[in-house]
Structure formats: structure tokens, C-alpha cells
Amino acid sequence: EAGVAQSPRYKIIEKRQSVAFWCNPISGHATLYWYQQILGQGPKLLIQFQNNGVVDDSQLPKDRFSAERLKGVDSTLKIQPAKLEDSAVYLCASSLGRGQGGYTFGSGTRLTVV
Amino acid sequence: SQQGEEDPQALSIQEGENATMNCSYKTSINNLQWYRQNSGRGLVHLILIRSNEREKHSGRLRVTLDTSKKSSSLLITASRAADTASYFCATDETGGFKTIFGAGTRLFVKA
Numbered sequence: 252e253a254g255v256a257q258s259p260r261y262k263i264i265e266k267r268q269s270v271a272f273w274c275n276p277i278s279g280h281a282t283l284y285w286y287q288q289i290l291g292q293g294p295k296l297l298i299q300f301q302n303n304g305v306v307d308d309s310q311l312p313k314d315r316f317s318a319e320r321l322k323g324v325d326s327t328l329k330i331q332p333a334k335l336e337d338s339a340v341y342l343c344a345s346s347l348g349r350g351q352g353g354y355t356f357g358s359g360t361r362l363t364v365v
Numbered sequence: 366s367q368q369g370e371e372d373p374q375a376l377s378i379q380e381g382e383n384a385t386m387n388c389s390y391k392t393s394i395n396n397l398q399w400y401r402q403n404s405g406r407g408l409v410h411l412i413l414i415r416s417n418e419r420e421k422h423s424g425r426l427r428v429t430l431d432t433s434k435k436s437s438s439l440l441i442t443a444s445r446a447a448d449t450a451s452y453f454c455a456t457d458e459t460g461g462f463k464t465i466f467g468a469g470t471r472l473f474v475k476a
Contacts, residue, residue: 255407284464293453293466294408307462342407349462353398353410361405 253277257343257357265365269331272360276324276345282306283320284354285328286342294342300326301348333364371454371470379475384441386470388454389434395457397430398464399439402451411439411452416459446476 256275264270276283281302286294297316298308302323311318315334320326330337340361344354372387388397396415400408414421414430414437421428427440441448451469458465 286466291468293468296463296465299462344408349457349464353400353413354408354464355410356400356407358407 255343255345255355255357257341257360259360260358261361261363263363263365264333266335267332269329270333270362271327271329272341272343272362274326274328274343274357276326276343277355279347280345280355281323281348282346283326284344284346285318285326286344288340288342288359290339297328330362333362335364338362338364371452371467373470374468375471375473377473377475378444380444380446382444384444384448384472384474386439386452386472388437388439388467390437390454390456390467391435392456393459394432395459397428397437398455398457399426399428399437400453400455400466402453402469404450408453441472444472444474446474448472449474 258273283300285297287297288294297311298318299306300320303320316330318328340359342356342359344356346354370389378384394416396413398413399411401411402408412423412428414428425442430437451471453466453469455464455466
């Protein structure tokens with residue numbers, strides 16, 4: 252079974268620039284999550300999709316972050332404009348559904364904002 | 366805010382020793398999960414324990430759950446250098462949609 256694919260692996264941008272991350276979940280997984288992990292901390296949920304609908308985006312800074320999941324498969328997370336404090340690893344994960352076992356995570360995108 | 370809090374924050378042991386990590390949480394949960402994260406990599410799911418279970422085993426891993434104390438422990442027996450990683454607990458809140466992660470325990474196993 253192929254894992255969760257994420258790209259790019261690394262990204263360095265200047266503050267106020269925009270950036271986009273891409274995620275391809277495991278085939279058949281209805282639920283997709285984007286997490287932000289700042290160095291030394293645990294992952295913080297940004298947004299959760301069930302198929303192509305948003306279930307929870309309460310911790311997504313909507314003035315600068317946006318995400319979509321077209322056709323209930325791939326997803327993109329965008330930051331515009333980026334701030335220094337957005338430097339983190341952005342993790343995508345997928346699961347069959349809530350309460351149906353653990354998540355499968357991708358390797359993440361490490362973003363550095365300078 | 367984070368639901369789970371791991372203890373200790375960091376742990377250093379010799380190869381062959383057992384490692385125990387604890388997790389406390391605040392609200393009622395459906396299940397609790399443990400994940401491992403090697404440096405610079407994504408998280409790997411280790412084990413899930415449901416709220417009506419008290420203990421679960423998987424290979425060298427043993428997880429306990431005490432819902433009355435809102436706490437869980439992860440025991441790694443006969444540790445190996447390859448177990449060096451960060452370990453996170455995560456909880457699915459009852460009636461909620463989120464899985465919330467703690468800040469993690471950093472385990473270092475010396476060869």
C-alpha cells in the first residue's frame with residue numbers, strides 16, 4: 252500500500268511571499284488532515300476534511316491560510332502571505348474515518364520563512 | 366490547547382532497558398493513540414487503545430489506559446538504539462471531531 256505523499260519536502264521563502272503544499276492521501280481514505288508542527292512541539296491540527304467537505308478548521312488562521320480538497324482526494328494547503336512564525340513542518344495525514352484506527356502520516360514539508 | 370501531556374519530556378536509557386512514558390489528558394475520550402516520530406520524519410502510528418480497554422500489547426510495546434485518572438502509559442521493553450525517537454500520545458475526544466496531540470517525550474537509547 253502506497254503511503255501518504257507530500258511535496259515539496261523542503262521550502263524556504265521570504266516573509267510576505269506565498270507558498271503551497273500538496274498532499275495525496277492513501278487511496279480510499281475519506282478523512283484528510285493538515286497539521287502544523289513547530290520545532291519541539293506536538294502536531295497541531297489546522298484543518299480536517301471528510302471527503303471534500305471541511306469538518307474542522309477552527310485552528311486555521313483563515314486570514315492567511317487556505318486549504319482545499321478537490322474531488323475528495325488530493326489536497327493543497329496555501330499560506331499567503333507567510334510570516335516568520337509560520338516556520339514549521341506541515342504534516343498531512345489520512346485515515347479511513349474517525350475512530351477507525353490510527354492515522355497514516357506523510358513525511359511532511361519543512362517550511363522556513365526568512 | 367493540547368489535550369495530552371507526556372511525561373517525562375525527555376528520557377535517556379541504555380540499550381536493553383525498559384522505557385516508560387506517561388500521558389495525561391483532560392476530557393472524556395473515545396480512544397488514545399501512541400505515535401513515534403524519528404527526527405525529520407512523519408509520525409508513525411504504534412497502537413490505539415479504546416476507552417473500554419485497559420491494556421494492549423504489540424510486540425515490545427505495552428500500553429495501559431486508566432480513564433478514571435485520565436492517563437495512559439507506553440512501555441517499550443528491551444529497548445534498542447533504533448527506538449530513539451519522539452513519542453506522542455493523541456486523543457480522540459468524545460463527541461468531537463479532533464485528534465489532539467501532546468508535546469511528546471524524547472527518548473534516547475544509548476548503544
